[in-house]
Amino acid sequence: MFARLLNLLEKGPRRLLWTVGLLALVALAGGGSQMTSMTMGVDDYDDAESTAVRVLDDVEKATGANLEQGYVVLVELDEPVDPASGERPEVLRRAVELIEKRPEVADVVDYVSAKNPAMVRKDGKSTYFVATVSGFAPGDAVTKAVTKTQDALDADKQLREHVTLGGPTTSNVEASAISSEDLGKAEALAFPVLLILLLFIFRGLIAALIPLGGALVSIAVALGVLGAVMTVVDLSVFALNLVMALGIGLSIDFSLLIISRFREELRAGHSTHEAIARTLRTAGRTVLFSGLTVATALASLLVFPQRFLYTMGVAGIATSLGALLFALLGLPALLAVLGERVNKWAPKSWQRAQEPRTGSESGGRWYRFSHGVMRRPVSAALAASAVLLVLALPAFGIKFTGIDAASMPEDSDAGRVYTTLEKEFPGSLQSPVHLISKAPKHAGTELAAYSKELGKVDGVADVTPPRPIGDGMWETQVALKDAPLSTAAQDTLDAIEKVAAPYPTVPTGNTALYDAMMTSLGDRLPLALGLMSLTTLFILFAMTGSVVLPLKAVITNLLTLAATLGLLIFVFQDGHFAGALDFTSQGALQPTMLIILLAVALAMSTDYTVFLLSRIKEGVDNGLPDREAIATGLEKVGRTVTLAAVLFCIPLGALMLSRLIFIKQLGLGTAASVVIDATLVRALLVPSLMALFGQANWWAPGPLRRFHQRFLSGLQERDEPPTSQATPAAPAAVDSQESVTTAGKA
Missing domain, CATH: 3.30.70.260 (ACT domain)
Structure with a gap:
C-alpha cells in the first residue's frame, strides 16, 4: 500500500495534491446540496419496528x-x-x-x-x-x-x-436552530484559541495551517458521503455537529503525528523523499490503524434502528475516511512539495526548539517520568486505578431521560410553554398517553367504562372520553401527573397497561415512545459494545501481534468510560456546577447521547493507545529492552499524545457552550474522556502495567501467532525497509520545477 503511494509521490506530488483537493470540492458540492434534506423530526429517536411507532403510522x-x-x-x-x-x-x-x-x-x-x-x-x-x-x-x-x-x-x-x-x-x-446557532458561536470562539495553540504546538505558521486544511478536506469528504447515503436512507441533521468537531479533531491528531515524525526524520539527515518514506512506514501506518479504529468504533452505532444514532455512525465513518484521505494522500504530497519549508515562518527560538538535544531520548521529561512510574509500577497502577474507580462511583446511581421540550432553554418558546404548563396546568394534555383501541363503531359504552377505570390509576391526572378516529379505531387520551419522560410516568404507563381493556389497545405518545426507545437501546447495546470491543481487539492485535496488549487496552478504555460517566452524573444529573455551565439539571442523562459518547470516547482512547503502542513496539523491534522501549516510546510520543488531546478538546469542549443540555453533555463528556485517557491512563496506567507484564506483553497463543505472521505481519510498522539506507540530506525543499525523485537524488 505505502509502496504504491510512494510511487505516486515520485511521479508528481502536485498532481496528487490537486486530485485530493478536487475530490474534496466535488464531495462538498454533491453533499452540500443534500444537507437541506436532512431530517430534524422527533421521530429521529424512534425504533420504526416498535409497537408504539407502528400504531402511530396506523393513526x-x-x-x-x-x-x-x-x-x-x-x-x-x-x-x-x-x-x-x-x-x-x-x-x-x-x-x-x-x-x-x-x-x-x-x-x-x-x-x-x-x-x-x-x-x-x-x-x-x-x-x-x-x-x-x-x-x-x-x-x-x-x-x-x-x-x-x-x-x-x-x-x-x-x-x-x-x-x-x-x-x-x-x-x-427550535432545537435544530439553537444547535446550529450555538455551534457557529462555539466555532467562532474556539477558532482563535485553536489557531494560537496550533502555532505554539506546531512551531510555525505553515505547519499550523496544515491541519486546518486537513479539517476542510475531511469535512468536505464526510458531507459528500452523507449526501450519497441520503439517496438511499434519511439522515438526521444533528450529525453535522459530530462531523465538524470530529473532522477538526482527527485532522489535528493525524497531522501532528505525521509532521512531528517527518521533522524528526529530516533532523536525522534524511532527504525529503526518504523522510516521507520513513514517515509513511511508521507514523503513516499508525495513522491508518488509528483511523480504522475510530471508524469501526463509530460504525457500531449502525446496529441501532434510531435514525439519530445510525446517522452518527455514518457521519463518524465518513469523517474518519476523510481524515485518512488527507493524512495518507494529501499531507504526504504537501510535505513533498514543502520539504523543510514546513518549518518556514517560525521564530528562530521555535526552530531551535525542534533541534535534537544530546541524550534527549534518555534525559527528557517523559523519559524520566516513565522510568519513575516503572520503578514503582504496582503503586502507580493502583493509584491510577483508584482515581478512575472513585470518579466512576456515581455511575451506580445513573438515571435516564429523553429529549423533549423539557430539554429546551426556558428562553425558547417551546421551553417557556412547557415550563408554564408544568407549573400552572397540572396534568395538562401537552404530552398525554394516547391509547389506540381497535374496536367497532358501537364500542363507545365499553370504552367509556374502560376510561373510568383508567382514571383510578395512581399517577393519572385526567382521562378524556374515548372518541372514534377512523374505521375501527378509537382514541383515549390519558393525562399524567408527572413529566412524560420521568421514571414516575413510566411507572404510571406500566400501571395503565395492566388495566384490562375491552378491545386490543396499544399506548403511544411521548411516554410510550420513550419506553420503546429504552427497550430498543437496551436490546442492541450489548451487540454494539461487543462489536466495539472485538474490532478494537482485532486492530490492536494486527498492529502488535499480541493478545495481551489489546485486552489491557479494552480494560483501560472501560475504566476511562466509567470515570467519564461518573463525572457526567456528578455534573448533569446531580446538578453540580449548574451555574458555571449555565444549565438546569433534569436529574437524569440522555441515553442516545451517552451511546454516542461511548463510541467516540472508545474510539479516541484506542486512538491514543495506537499512538503510544506503535512507538513502543518500534523500539522493541529495534532491539531495545522492554522498559527502555516503553520509556523511549513515551519520550518520543508523550508530548504528541498530550498535545493532540489538548487540541482535540478545543472543538469538542466548545460544545459545552451550547444552550441545549444534551449537547453540553456530549461536549463535556468527550473532552473529559480524552483528558482522563491522555493523563491517568496513557501516562500512568499503561507504562506501569507494561512494566509489570514485561515480556508477557507480547504473548499470543501459537495458532494466533502463526495467523498473524502469515496474514498480518505486513501491517506492522518498520522504521525502514530492509534494504534501505539513510541517504544524505537533500536540498531544503522540492523545487517548483522538480519532482520528489529529483530531490531524493540530489
Whole structure:
C-alpha cells in the first residue's frame, strides 16, 4: 500500500495534491446540496419496528394526524374566563381559527371542544389548546411550517402579544436552530484559541495551517458521503455537529503525528523523499490503524434502528475516511512539495526548539517520568486505578431521560410553554398517553367504562372520553401527573397497561415512545459494545501481534468510560456546577447521547493507545529492552499524545457552550474522556502495567501467532525497509520545477 503511494509521490506530488483537493470540492458540492434534506423530526429517536411507532403510522393513515408531532399554544387573556361558559374570548377564538387554517394542522382541541376546564388556569387568566399535525417530509418542510405559523401569529398584533407557540414540533425546530446557532458561536470562539495553540504546538505558521486544511478536506469528504447515503436512507441533521468537531479533531491528531515524525526524520539527515518514506512506514501506518479504529468504533452505532444514532455512525465513518484521505494522500504530497519549508515562518527560538538535544531520548521529561512510574509500577497502577474507580462511583446511581421540550432553554418558546404548563396546568394534555383501541363503531359504552377505570390509576391526572378516529379505531387520551419522560410516568404507563381493556389497545405518545426507545437501546447495546470491543481487539492485535496488549487496552478504555460517566452524573444529573455551565439539571442523562459518547470516547482512547503502542513496539523491534522501549516510546510520543488531546478538546469542549443540555453533555463528556485517557491512563496506567507484564506483553497463543505472521505481519510498522539506507540530506525543499525523485537524488 505505502509502496504504491510512494510511487505516486515520485511521479508528481502536485498532481496528487490537486486530485485530493478536487475530490474534496466535488464531495462538498454533491453533499452540500443534500444537507437541506436532512431530517430534524422527533421521530429521529424512534425504533420504526416498535409497537408504539407502528400504531402511530396506523393513526396517521386513518386520520392524517401524526400524534408524535403537534403544536401546544399558550394564550394569555386580559380578562378571566369561565371554562363552564363554553365561550371563547376574542384572542383565543382568533388564535384557534388561525391555527386551524394552517395546512399542516389536522385537528385542534381547546377547553370548549374538549369540555375540559383543566385546560384553563385556575384564575382564568390563561389557557392553552393543542393542535395535531400531519407528518412532514424529510428536510426543511417542518421548519418552513413552523416559521410560517409563527409569522402568521406575529403579523397579528393582539396574537403576537398574547400567544406563544410551543409543542413537540416547535421544540424540535427550535432545537435544530439553537444547535446550529450555538455551534457557529462555539466555532467562532474556539477558532482563535485553536489557531494560537496550533502555532505554539506546531512551531510555525505553515505547519499550523496544515491541519486546518486537513479539517476542510475531511469535512468536505464526510458531507459528500452523507449526501450519497441520503439517496438511499434519511439522515438526521444533528450529525453535522459530530462531523465538524470530529473532522477538526482527527485532522489535528493525524497531522501532528505525521509532521512531528517527518521533522524528526529530516533532523536525522534524511532527504525529503526518504523522510516521507520513513514517515509513511511508521507514523503513516499508525495513522491508518488509528483511523480504522475510530471508524469501526463509530460504525457500531449502525446496529441501532434510531435514525439519530445510525446517522452518527455514518457521519463518524465518513469523517474518519476523510481524515485518512488527507493524512495518507494529501499531507504526504504537501510535505513533498514543502520539504523543510514546513518549518518556514517560525521564530528562530521555535526552530531551535525542534533541534535534537544530546541524550534527549534518555534525559527528557517523559523519559524520566516513565522510568519513575516503572520503578514503582504496582503503586502507580493502583493509584491510577483508584482515581478512575472513585470518579466512576456515581455511575451506580445513573438515571435516564429523553429529549423533549423539557430539554429546551426556558428562553425558547417551546421551553417557556412547557415550563408554564408544568407549573400552572397540572396534568395538562401537552404530552398525554394516547391509547389506540381497535374496536367497532358501537364500542363507545365499553370504552367509556374502560376510561373510568383508567382514571383510578395512581399517577393519572385526567382521562378524556374515548372518541372514534377512523374505521375501527378509537382514541383515549390519558393525562399524567408527572413529566412524560420521568421514571414516575413510566411507572404510571406500566400501571395503565395492566388495566384490562375491552378491545386490543396499544399506548403511544411521548411516554410510550420513550419506553420503546429504552427497550430498543437496551436490546442492541450489548451487540454494539461487543462489536466495539472485538474490532478494537482485532486492530490492536494486527498492529502488535499480541493478545495481551489489546485486552489491557479494552480494560483501560472501560475504566476511562466509567470515570467519564461518573463525572457526567456528578455534573448533569446531580446538578453540580449548574451555574458555571449555565444549565438546569433534569436529574437524569440522555441515553442516545451517552451511546454516542461511548463510541467516540472508545474510539479516541484506542486512538491514543495506537499512538503510544506503535512507538513502543518500534523500539522493541529495534532491539531495545522492554522498559527502555516503553520509556523511549513515551519520550518520543508523550508530548504528541498530550498535545493532540489538548487540541482535540478545543472543538469538542466548545460544545459545552451550547444552550441545549444534551449537547453540553456530549461536549463535556468527550473532552473529559480524552483528558482522563491522555493523563491517568496513557501516562500512568499503561507504562506501569507494561512494566509489570514485561515480556508477557507480547504473548499470543501459537495458532494466533502463526495467523498473524502469515496474514498480518505486513501491517506492522518498520522504521525502514530492509534494504534501505539513510541517504544524505537533500536540498531544503522540492523545487517548483522538480519532482520528489529529483530531490531524493540530489
